[in-house]
Amino acid sequence: MAVLGDAYTESEARELNQAACEILEEQPYKHPVVVPKCREAFDVLDSEVIKGYPNGYSELKPEDYSNISDWRGEPVHILGGSPELQWEEIQKLTQPNLAGDPPADIRGVDWNGFQKIAYLGEYWSPDGWQEADHLSIRETVRKSLEEIKKYWQEKNVWPETVPQDIYGDAVEEPDEYLWMDDGGDPITGREELEKAYIGEYEEKGKLAFKSEAEKKFIEYREDLTLV
Known part of the structure; x- marks a missing residue:
């Protein structure tokens, strides 16, 4: 529409x-x-x-x-x-x-x-x-x-x-099913995925974060460039 x-x-x-x-x-x-x-x-x-x-x-x-x-x-x-x-x-x-x-x-x-x-x-x-x-x-x-x-x-x-x-379901799926905040805790279900903060970057593709603050911190620290 x-x-x-x-x-x-x-x-x-x-x-x-x-x-x-x-x-x-x-x-x-x-x-x-x-x-x-x-x-x-x-x-x-x-x-x-x-x-x-x-x-x-x-x-x-x-x-x-x-x-x-x-x-x-x-x-x-x-x-x-x-x-x-x-x-x-x-x-x-x-x-x-x-x-x-x-x-x-x-x-x-x-x-x-x-x-x-x-x-x-x-x-x-x-x-x-x-x-x-x-x-x-x-x-x-x-x-x-x-x-x-x-x-x-x-x-x-x-x-x-x-x-x-x-x-299909209206859920954006990251390329890597890992929280980037802690580097190893896997995303195991839809509920966790829906709560994630997703960012799409030129070099690393789509990444998931547990909070908006952590997302901004890692973007700054790693100098990640958003698509």
Whole structure:
């Protein structure tokens, strides 16, 4: 997904539409998203361009400049809002109505609220925010993501194929499975690898460190040049 920006005027919508169409032509595996924030944008944006539906803290809400019918029949990405709020909007955009409008094609959703609240020691769940003082920030974020996945699976909208099936786990692996801080303690599992500070260097490739301070110290002492 490539979010190009907000279209507040018809001329801006035309410029963003041209940029999105160029991306689609040159890189068809990417999915440009344009947020139409004026009614005229719906008449200008190509049918293949995904429309970003503001659902978070945007100053302008969709109802300020459009009707729900403007979004129906279009490819849509829900921008922001908790899963419950996203589900409410999805119902408005897809359920049968008296006008017989076609449902919107919901291409995706996103939300970063659970990442912010993780720093306050809580994770998201369908039953409300739960205490997570016993978890690290990374573990708290992971717990929220697990709960969000379960929520969408219960709604029967979770995709059959997920990125991990295609690309593998989103974990950067060092060339050498040793902590460079102590020179010999092996990295034995995913948890240790996720906690590592990774650096990529011209001469030594990717190296793992137990802390950011040790990483900077060894970079300085060994005069390591980052790629």
